[in-house]
Amino acid sequence: MSSYALGIDLGGTFARAAVVDGGGGLVSAAKTALVDRSPAAVVEAIALAAEEASGLAQDATLEACGVGVAGQLQGDEGFISLAPNLGWRDVPFGALLTARLGRPVKVVNDLAAAAWGELVAGAGKGFSDLFVVYVGSGVGSAIIARGQPLRGARGVAGEFGHIKVQPANGRPCGCGQQGCLEAYVGGVNLLAQMRDLHQRGQAGALLALTRNDPAAFTPAVLERAASSGDPGAQGIYEPAVDYLSVAIANQITLLNPARLILGGGVLMNCPGMRERIREGIQHHSTQVSLKGFTVAEAALGDDSGIIGAAMLAI
Amino acid sequence: MSSYALGIDLGGTFARAAVVDGGGGLVSAAKTALVDRSPAAVVEAIALAAEEASGLAQDATLEACGVGVAGQLQGDEGFISLAPNLGWRDVPFGALLTARLGRPVKVVNDLAAAAWGELVAGAGKGFSDLFVVYVGSGVGSAIIARGQPLRGARGVAGEFGHIKVQPANGRPCGCGQQGCLEAYVGGVNLLAQMRDLHQRGQAGALLALTRNDPAAFTPAVLERAASSGDPGAQGIYEPAVDYLSVAIANQITLLNPARLILGGGVLMNCPGMRERIREGIQHHSTQVSLKGFTVAEAALGDDSGIIGAAMLAI
Numbered sequence: 001m002s003s004y005a006l007g008i009d010l011g012g013t014f015a016r017a018a019v020v021d022g023g024g025g026l027v028s029a030a031k032t033a034l035v036d037r038s039p040a041a042v043v044e045a046i047a048l049a050a051e052e053a054s055g056l057a058q059d060a061t062l063e064a065c066g067v068g069v070a071g072q073l074q075g076d077e078g079f080i081s082l083a084p085n086l087g088w089r090d091v092p093f094g095a096l097l098t099a100r101l102g103r104p105v106k107v108v109n110d111l112a113a114a115a116w117g118e119l120v121a122g123a124g125k126g127f128s129d130l131f132v133v134y135v136g137s138g139v140g141s142a143i144i145a146r147g148q149p150l151r152g153a154r155g156v157a158g159e160f161g162h163i164k165v166q167p168a169n170g171r172p173c174g175c176g177q178q179g180c181l182e183a184y185v186g187g188v189n190l191l192a193q194m195r196d197l198h199q200r201g202q203a204g205a206l207l208a209l210t211r212n213d214p215a216a217f218t219p220a221v222l223e224r225a226a227s228s229g230d231p232g233a234q235g236i237y238e239p240a241v242d243y244l245s246v247a248i249a250n251q252i253t254l255l256n257p258a259r260l261i262l263g264g265g266v267l268m269n270c271p272g273m274r275e276r277i278r279e280g281i282q283h284h285s286t287q288v289s290l291k292g293f294t295v296a297e298a299a300l301g302d303d304s305g306i307i308g309a310a311m312l313a314i
Numbered sequence: 315m316s317s318y319a320l321g322i323d324l325g326g327t328f329a330r331a332a333v334v335d336g337g338g339g340l341v342s343a344a345k346t347a348l349v350d351r352s353p354a355a356v357v358e359a360i361a362l363a364a365e366e367a368s369g370l371a372q373d374a375t376l377e378a379c380g381v382g383v384a385g386q387l388q389g390d391e392g393f394i395s396l397a398p399n400l401g402w403r404d405v406p407f408g409a410l411l412t413a414r415l416g417r418p419v420k421v422v423n424d425l426a427a428a429a430w431g432e433l434v435a436g437a438g439k440g441f442s443d444l445f446v447v448y449v450g451s452g453v454g455s456a457i458i459a460r461g462q463p464l465r466g467a468r469g470v471a472g473e474f475g476h477i478k479v480q481p482a483n484g485r486p487c488g489c490g491q492q493g494c495l496e497a498y499v500g501g502v503n504l505l506a507q508m509r510d511l512h513q514r515g516q517a518g519a520l521l522a523l524t525r526n527d528p529a530a531f532t533p534a535v536l537e538r539a540a541s542s543g544d545p546g547a548q549g550i551y552e553p554a555v556d557y558l559s560v561a562i563a564n565q566i567t568l569l570n571p572a573r574l575i576l577g578g579g580v581l582m583n584c585p586g587m588r589e590r591i592r593e594g595i596q597h598h599s600t601q602v603s604l605k606g607f608t609v610a611e612a613a614l615g616d617d618s619g620i621i622g623a624a625m626l627a628i
C-alpha cells in the first residue's frame with residue numbers, strides 16, 4: 001500500500017488542502033476562502049478543506065499532515081511570530097490546528113514548503129543542493145543542502161526578502177526595518193512604487209500600457225515600460241533587478257548550489273527579470289561556483305507548496 | 315583504544331602536521347617551511363612533517379588523514395583550482411598527496427577546516443548551526459547546518475570573501491573580479507589601501523602611530539587611526555566595516571545560525587571591528603533570527619584548521 005499525507009497551503013485569501021501520494025502526486029484537493037481571518041476561524045476553514053480533500057481520497061490512509069504558511073515561524077511547534085497577510089502576530093497556530101484536527105501537524109514556511117515540493121517532484125528532482133527564490137507579493141527563499149532543507153537554529157532560515165540591500169536610508173519594509181530586498185522587488189512594493197509614480201504624474205508609459213487604468217498596473221507592465229526606455233519605470237525596475245540579481249549571485253557564491261530555481265508571481269510574469277538574474281549570476285558569482293550550475297523555473301506552479309508541506313510531514 | 319587522525323594545515327609559508335585524538339586534542343605536531351612551492355616539493359614537505367608528527371605519537375594508529383588548504387577546491391578528490399598563496403592553479407593535489415603518503419587523504423578548504431575544528435573542539439562546541447567568518451589576509455567563511463559542514467554541490471561553498479558588496483565600479487580583487495568583500499576588508503587589501511594613502515601623502519595619522527614606518531602599518535593601526543577621527547583612515551576603515559557587518563548580518567538573516575564565530579588575524583586584532591559587527595547584526599538582521607543567537611571569538615587560534623582537517627577526515 002502506498003503512503004499518503006495531507007498537505008495544506010495557508011495563504012492570505014484561501015486555504016487549500018490536498019491528499020498527496022508518496023511520490024508527490026496530488027490525489028485530491030479542496031479550497032476554501034478565508035472570510036474571517038481570526039486564528040479560530042482560519043483553523044476551522046482549514047479543517048473543513050482537509051475533511052473534503054480526505055473524503056475525496058477514500059482509500060488513502062493519511063500518515064502525516066504538513067502546513068505551509070506565509071509567515072515567520074519560531075521553534076518546531078508551529079508558533080507563528082508574524083504573518084502579515086493574515087494579520088497575525090504570536091499565534092500558536094500549530095497547537096490550535098493539532099487540537100482541531102486531532103493529529104500532529106508540521107507547520108513550515110510556505111516558501112520552504114514550495115522549495116521542498118520543487119525538490120521532490122518538480123524542478124529540483126534529482127538535486128541535493130538547491131537555492132530556491134520566490135518573488136511574489138513578498139520575497140522568500142529556501143536552501144536545500146545535502147538533500148535536506150536548511151532551517152536554521154530556530155527554523156527561520158531563508159528570509160531572503162529581509163536581507164539589507166540599501167542599509168543606509170533604504171525604503172521602509174513591511175517588516176518594520178528598512179532597506180530590505182523585499183522593499184524594492186516584492187510585488188506589493190513594486191505596485192506601491194508604481195502608484196507613487198502615478199501620483200507624481202510621471203506614469204505616462206505605465207498608463208499607456210493599461211488604457212489609463214492604474215488598477216491594472218502589474219510588475220509585468222512595469223517591465224514592459226522599463227524595457228521601452230521610460231525613465232520613470234526604469235527608476236523603479238532597475239534598482240529592483242540590480243539588487244535582486246546581485247543578492248542571488250552572492251548566494252550562489254556562498255552556497256554553491258547545483259541549481260537555482262526561480263518562482264513566484266513576479267518572476268514567472270517577468271521574463272526580462274529572470275534573464276537579468278541569469279546575467280547577474282554569470283557576472284557576479286565566482287566562476288568556480290558556476291561549474292555545472294543551472295537555473296530553472298519552478299515547475300509545479302501553485303501546487304509546489306501543498307506538495308512540499310505534505311512531503312515534509314512524512 | 316582511542317581513535318586518532320592526522321591533520322595537516324597547508325598555508326602559503328608553512329605546512330603543519332599533527333596527530334589529533336578523537337576529541338579534537340593535539341597529541342603531537344610538526345611544522346616545516348615551504349622553500350619550494352612547486353606541488354611536488356610541497357607534497358614532499360608535507361610528507362616529512364606528517365612522518366615527524368606520527369613518529370612523536372608512537373602509540374597512535376592513524377585512522378584517517380585530512381588536509382586544509384587556503385584555496386578553491388573542486389570536487390571531492392582534492393583538486394585545487396586556485397591557491398593564490400601557493401601560486402597554484404589546477405593542481406590535482408589530493409591525488410599527489412594520496413600517492414606520496416600511501417593512504418587516502420581528504421582535502422578541504424582551510425576555513426571549512428577551521429570552522430569544523432571550532433565546532434568540534436572550540437567556540438562552536440555543542441552547536442549544530444554555525445556561521446564562521448575569518449578575516450585574515452583574505453576573507454572566508456564556513457557554514458555548519460544540522461551539525462554538518464555545508465560544502466555545496468562542488469565543494470566550494472563558503473566563499474564569503476567573493477560576494478559582491480560594490481557591484482558597480484568596485485575595487486579590483488585578487489580573484490580577477492571586482493567589488494568583492496575581500497577587496498575592501500581582507501588584510502592584504504587593507505594594507506594596500508593604507509600604502510596608497512601614504513603615497514598620496516595623507517597617511518599622517520598612520521605614520522604618527524608607527525614612528526613614521528609604513529612597513530609597520532597593520533589593520534590594528536588603521537583601526538586606531540580611524541577611531542581617533544582621522545579622515546584618511548576612516549575613508550578605508552568605514553566602508554570596510556560597513557560592508558562586512560551588513561554582509562554578515564544578511565547571512566544571519568538567511569542562515570539563522572545559533573552562533574556566529576569570528577576569527578582570523580584582522581578580526582582578532584581589531585576589537586572595534588568585532589564590536590561594529592555585533593552592532594550591525596543587531597541593527598540589520600531580522601529580529602526573529604536573533605532569538606537565542608550569540609557571537610563568539612574563535613577559541614583555538616592557529617590550531618583550529620589542523621584539528622578540523624583531522625576531524626573532518628575521520
